[in-house]
Amino acid sequence: MKLRLLPIALSIGALGLVLSLGQCKKAEATAPQRVPYLPISAEHADSFSGANAHDHVAKIVAFGPRPPQSEGYEKTLKYLESTLDSFGWKTTRQTFRAATPDGPVDFTNLLARHPSAPDRPNSTPVIIGGHIDSKKLSFPFVGANDGGSSTGVMLEIARILSSDHPAAAQVELAFFDGEEAFRPGITPSDGLYGSKFFAHELGTRPNWPAIGIVLDIVGDPDFRTFHNPEAPTSFGNLVDEIAGKLEFAKPVVKAPGPIIDDHVPLQNTGLPCLHLIGDFTTMDYWHQPGDTLDKIDPGMLEKVGKLTLRFLSEVQPPSEN
Ligand SMILES: [Zn+2]
Structure with missing residues (x-):
């Protein structure tokens, strides 16, 4: 993750624009429409268990570091597949090879839909995403918060x-590989591998999702939570309103500038996205050995889960011109 440098944001944006233009050309014949969204019941937020989400994070952390192609990554994939299967969801591995600064790497996103959802290649109206991988570093790095926390929240959302x-038919869960760069920071050519590939695949669908939600680093109550300033105004206002009622220990606020994370490739396809991320800029253990399970609070996971589900119970896709 995650540089907040505007020039890099613009660079990635420019790549997305190229992709979008390519899609527009092809779109003239088929004119994909966004799938209508019907807000889910507000009662689902009450069912979210931070203890359940924390249990998932603990199990994932116990697999050890999980950079792309690692044993820990494969164990995590199998855990997600068996857990989602137990909740009645169907999973699909989305595999691809991409060039990285370390040479070609085989990546695997895990996509999940409920059997009541439409078959591929059609879209569900909502995509909820987060990354599974942990950053490959010179020491054992398990990324309990950075990669683990959002994964636990997404699994609990699947259960509910x-x-x-x-x-459930309205939601696709997208667990991304390769969010982390192989070099220190994300650049236009390093990092966000999984979400970029997924976003490219989105552009080939006959219809398009209407709402994206991406979570990352959401397990520690000692830090503020940012939402993305590029989100539709209605998304930001709704998050502020709901977060106020949930009484987070530290405020949920609009980020002071663009943050490069897995929501960016999705946004670059034109998908309206909400991105929630803990304030890693002040997190002394970010990408350090201290990103361990003791940093993860079930109560914080529960607030983020409730925030996500309440958002989905009240949000309307913004109208497009
Ligand atoms: Zn990271």
């Missing part, structure tokens, strides 16, 4: 939605 098939 499986009790409401019409709600």
